[in-house]
Every structure is written in C-alpha cells, then in structure tokens.
Amino acid sequence: MINKQISSASQAVKDVFDGATIMIGGFGEAGSPIELIHALIDQGAKDLTVASNNTGSGEVGLAALLKAERVSKIICSFPRTANSTVFPDLYNNGKIELELVPQGTLAERIRAGGAGIPAFFTPAAVGTPLAEGKETRSFNGQDYLMEHGLVADFAFIKGRTGDTHGNIVYNKTARNFGPIMAMAAKVAIVQVNEVVEPGEIDPEVVVTPGIFVNRVVEVASPVFESELVAAGVSYP
Amino acid sequence: MINKQISSASQAVKDVFDGATIMIGGFGEAGSPIELIHALIDQGAKDLTVASNNTGSGEVGLAALLKAERVSKIICSFPRTANSTVFPDLYNNGKIELELVPQGTLAERIRAGGAGIPAFFTPAAVGTPLAEGKETRSFNGQDYLMEHGLVADFAFIKGRTGDTHGNIVYNKTARNFGPIMAMAAKVAIVQVNEVVEPGEIDPEVVVTPGIFVNRVVEVASPVFESELVAAGVSYP
C-alpha cells in the first residue's frame, strides 16, 4: 500500500536542512502554502535559497520567512509587492541576494528542471540587462538566450484535493507554479484542503500525477495572506 | 461570438495545401483522427510532411494516406507497425523519406515548437546513430544533444468533447500527442465525439485550452482502425 499522507505540516517539513533550495508555489496569495511556510519558520532551517514568483506581503507566510532571515537568496520574477516592507529592507541592507528572472523564463526553467532538460533557448530578455552574462544564439534569424533548468531539494505547494498516492488538483488560479515545482523538486510537499482515497479523483482530471509528489498534508481550512495582513498578524 | 465549430471533416481540411506539414495525433489507433485523415485523402493534398508517432495499420487512416502516396516525408518514432505493409513497401522502394526521432524527443520537440522554444538539450540518443550530425554539449558532466522545436501548418487531433471556443478534453490514453500538437500547429483541427457550448466543460478540467485550437468538428461515432482492419476495409 502506498500512502503519502503526513499527519501535520511540521512533520512534512521536518527534514528541511540548512542550505536547502526550496521552491515555494503561489502567485501573490493564490496558491501560497502558508501553513507549510509557517511550519518551516518553526522548524528553524536557515541559509535557504528560495524560488518563488513573489516575496510575500505583510509579515506572514513567505514575508515572515524572509523577515526571520532564513533565506539567503531568492530567485524571483516580481519581488516588489504591495504591503511589503520586508523584502525591500533586507535587499537594501544587503541581507539577501536576488536573482531576478522573467516570469515565463522562471516557469520554463522550473519545468525544464523537472523534465530533465538541462538548458533551452528563449527569446525573453534578449537585449535587456537580464541577458548580461548569458549565452545568446541565433535560430532562424532571431536571437535567443540560453537558460538553464532549475531543480530544488524541496517544493512547498498548495493544492485543493490530493489522494494518498499524491495525485493533486488545484483551485482556480492557485494552480500557477504548483504542477511544475512538484516536477522539479526532489521532495515535493503539498498541502491540500482534503486528502481522499485513490480513485476518488478522476484520472482524466488529475493535474499533478502522484509520481511528482512525495508528501501530502491535509490543511482543511488554510489561512489567507491578505486576511492575516488585514488582521495585523505577524508570524510567529 | 466565437464559434470554431466546422460542419464537416471535409470542410475542416479543405485548405490543406500541397507541401504542407501536418502533425497527426494518436498512438496506435488511440487518438488517431481517422475521419480527418480520410477527409484529407478525399481532398487530395500531396507532397505532405507528416509528424506522427506511428505509420498506421492496414489500409485505413494514416496507412491509407501513405498508400495514396500523398506523404513525401514522415517524422516518426516507431514506423514498424503490426498489420502494416504500406510503410515498409514505400520505404524500401525509396518512395518516402523517414526522419526517425526517439518518442520522448519527438514529444518534446513538438511541445517546444508550440511553446516558442527554438531548441533544447536532451540526454536521449546520445552516443547512438540517431545522434549523428547533431550538436552535443556537456552540462554538469553529462552529455546532451541539442534538438530543435517542431512546428506544423496543421494538426489533426482526436478529442472526446470540445466546446465552440475550442477547449478540448480527451479519452484516456487517446490524449497522447493531441495537446502538444495543438500547440505546435498554425491550424489545429480537432474532431470530437461531441461539441458543447462554452461553460459545459469545467475550466478546471480543460486539457487543451481553446487558444490552441482553430477548428472543432463533431464526429459522433468515430470508427476505429482495428475494427476497419478486421473488417478488411481499404480506404477509400
């Protein structure tokens, strides 16, 4: 019998080690695995490299992880977030390294990492400051940049429903980076509102097949970043 | 109002031109858009380049298109099919060119073509005869081949249900090459058992978003290659 369900978020993240690379899903608060991030803050791992589209808002979730100075480097497309002073303060004080990546290139690098593609060519960012130091090559008369696949030790992802084999479906635009981050991480950890038995998710509608998922945690009523920020919550 | 439904297979393929490149979905008979292929045989376009995983069986569907000598080149991973003498005869008589591509490389080349990736690196086929003439490059101490994205003028695809915006869901392993071929073709033509109104397919379960599909044709009761072959049918 295969059962990837883990009893709690803290159990699910307990082996995250200092210096680990973690991909964290979400676009804004949609799909942000906030309970897993909070469990990681409690757990204490530091010197982390995080890949995530944004840097969180307020002082909860990803922003709280940054504020706790656990992240030494972030790979990100849009770190300038409303309601956030955490990342700007760290960045301007030289306390965090930023690798800025165009959003589509970030997505494709993650997908490539998961698909065993070490490098690919993209037209995005050609001729811009983000092309500096990158190999340029022409195909059919157009210039492209070579970009490398991205992999991680862990991925933290938020789904809607998962089965004990790790098959996942998502909620609306919370899907965003979840499916590709699950592919690219050695250990993909998914929090879902509901864990069900194999067979309860129609095989035609599975978005992330269980092969990409290592641990599933039920968080029946996840909190939302904007609601915590509005309530003035600061984690921990 | 957007309505991509076309009244018949023959209407849907009427502008296929001599010399066109056509991606044809299917793995064996699963997902083979046999009614679209038969409509193309009737239509008469010739000197075609076809990309498809197999070469069909018997003298129906893709095998019939080959037998009619409309295809000058096929890009294929497994052209040696049970119950088929058509391709071997043409190939051994020098009447068709074969570009043999590993199945995963074929899939990734098609996906890359659709995703605007002109080239990528793969470990498949390194050191084999299929690597001849291809650029090899080392990443992290391992060798990879550079492969190019593949695009087409048309794609012929079989789905289960489509809406008038072109959103498509498939039947089981008939999904195979459909979603990526729809991405890679200028004109993607999908035959489905049933055409429905927008909104009847849950946006969470759409497999091919309508943006990749140009024409949808209802073929309520598609025939199957194996049944035609068993019945001794030869098309036309």
Added chain:
Amino acid sequence: MSEQTQTPKAVGRTREEMAKRLAQDIPNGSYVNLGIGIPELVTKFVPDGHTLIYHTENGLLGMGPSPEEGEGDLELINAGKRQVTANPGAAFFHHADSFSMIRGGHIDLCVLGAMQVSKGGDLANWSTGKPGAIPAVGGAMDLVAGVKSVFVITQHCTKHGDPKLVEKCTFPLTGVGVISRVYTDLAVIDITAQGFRLIELSPGVDFEYVQDRTGAELLPIINP
C-alpha cells in the same frame, strides 16, 4: 491628477478615450493580454458584437470582470493580483503552459504601459535603473518577446513633461524592437522601419504639438 497639469483636459484624449480608441483596433475574437493600469480600461470599450478572450499570465484564459462584492475567490485573481471571474469557456492552467501561450505566439495582442518607447520599437517599462529601487520584471519581458502584436498605451509625456517616445531608451529595456503601435493622449503612432509614423492625431491636437512633445522625428500621416 498630475497628468492633467501637464496635459490639460481640453487637449488630447483622456485615459478612457485612449482605451476606447485602442479598443476599436482589436479584431473580433482576438486573444488579448492586458497589462495593469490604463490597459485594463480597454475591456470597457470593446465594440458591440465583438468578443475578446482575455488571458492573464497567472493561469487563466477567458477572464471575466471583477466579482460582485462577497462573491469572489481569493484564489481567482489576475496578474495584478485583483479578484476576477471566469467566463463560460474559460480554462485554468499552470505557469509553464501559460507562458507557452505567450512565448509560442498564441496570444494575438498585448497592451502594456510604458516608461519609454524608442523609434525602433524598444520598450522600457520595468525599471528606472535607479540605485535602491527594487527590480521587478514579472512577465513583461516574456510578453513583449512572444505576443504577436504589442501595443503601448501611455501618456505622451511623463509627469515632468519629458517625452516618452524617444530616439533611444535611457531606462533599462524590457525588449528590443517589440512594439508595433503606441496610443497616447495626443496621437496614435506606428513604429515603422523608418521610425515613428503618425497614424492619427487626437481631436484638437496638431502635428507640431505632437512633434514638440516627441523625442524623435515624427513622420507625417501617409494618405491623410
């Protein structure tokens, strides 16, 4: 509004009028991605009988308007992180698929704001390049590189009165030679092999007025 101190209301188009003008040029049935700000106003002015399908790069095709109060979902948002709805015929997908639509040339039109546009069609719209500013690019570089046509909608000049249409961008680039047309409060201008070509003047504005506020030569309307 600070723009109005530079461009009095009597001169040229308002933001809404700019969006309305642009909306007339989008073919029926187009797949469209709209940037944040003035570009979003375009949805209000789509001509009757036309249907556009809106793509938002965070994973939705068939985006609809903002939800009614209390009916939204915090996880159904657009690229500006504002709540939206999904129209009948919508589809959700992940980021790699979403940017395949963009990079693969499947989106017909993208409308973006701009800090600068050069006569060669270069766009700068993501960074002032000033020290201390937090760099953030999002999907802009992917959009301009991949979408079939990229329109810019912007005030003709900055708040300080400097031209945004320039010989050569001084801000960091978003893309090189990627813009095909610019809609401003003063004019509609194409990027051509020869440079900025006037297509249409806003009501009440003349050629010299626009040329004076443009940082490169403005070629006159062909066959006016």
Added chain:
Amino acid sequence: MSEQTQTPKAVGRTREEMAKRLAQDIPNGSYVNLGIGIPELVTKFVPDGHTLIYHTENGLLGMGPSPEEGEGDLELINAGKRQVTANPGAAFFHHADSFSMIRGGHIDLCVLGAMQVSKGGDLANWSTGKPGAIPAVGGAMDLVAGVKSVFVITQHCTKHGDPKLVEKCTFPLTGVGVISRVYTDLAVIDITAQGFRLIELSPGVDFEYVQDRTGAELLPIINP
C-alpha cells in the same frame, strides 16, 4: 520455443522464473516502466504486500491488468498497444508530460529486453542495423537515458547461441552506459566499473557454464 532448443529446460530459469527473480528486487512503492515481452511478466510476480505503480509512456500512470473480455476501451492501451485498465489512483497525461517523468528521473525502474548489453552497460535493443530493416526506436532511448535504474531481462544467448552479454555491442546502440543489472536464464549480473560482475547463478548452473556463454570476462560473486 526456439530458446529452449539452445537452453534446455533443465538448465537455468524459464521466462517466468526470470521475471519472478527480478520482481523480488523491486522496492515496494516503486514507479516502474516495463518494456514489451518478458518484462511484462514481472507484474505477475510482485511479492505479496508490495505495490508497484506502472507507468506506460503513452500516457498513463497506475496501469492495471488487461480488461475482462468485452470491457476494454480501444483507447485505453499500453505502449505495446494492448488494452489495459487504470487502477484506482491512476492519472492520464499527454506525451510531453509522460516523457518528462522519464527524462526527469521520476521513474524508479525500467525493465527492458535486449539484443546486446556490453560490459560498460551499453544497450542495443532497437535495430539490427541490417539494410532493408525498418528502423523503429519508440521510447527506448528516452527510457534508458532518463530512468533511475534500467534492468535488462533477456535470454543469456541468442537463438543461434551467440552471447548477448558482450565486450562491445555490434548492433546500433540504444544508450551508452545505461544498464545497471541484467537478469538472464542463467544468472543475475551487475554492470560495474570493472565490467560484468556475477551476482547470482541460476539453480543448476555453474560459473564456467555462464562464463562460456558470456562474450566478456565475468567477475565472480563477491562474498558468495
């Protein structure tokens, strides 16, 4: 059976016994891709209490056995184009996703047949290279390049009595240095940095018997 004329039933393992022997070595919970032919027999011999999840590269994870007569679907097939079923917990996906599982190292084990295996772990199993033969490769090159462990299951010798385990493959290669272990009717043999290393002899077979039928040096069992 022609194999039996070369390897009398009394000597070594039958095809079923080979598959049974291999099945003992697959960790519980593995994601497994089985080639066509002898590899498919492995499913019959999975130890009690073990669950394997079968991947078929044409787009299904959680593949189950053949359907009951009359209950199949012509579009629910395996890579050998035979009808199968989907177990609870299965998922369907397209070919690019399926080969991402393969190329990306997500499949734990692949079991393939072979024409030749070299002592360096090279595999030849797709073409005799003879003129007139129709070349067809399918997913074999992707599988050997991407799957974490690749086992070969094969008769030790060809129908003509020639060794399949060789110094250097003479047939066109499927992959270079990709095989980790070989299960034959006569033995279980690892590919090591030193070459072929005997792991286990089949019942009734001695070292010299296997070495005589192997086309390269066979290193003895360590700590027998």
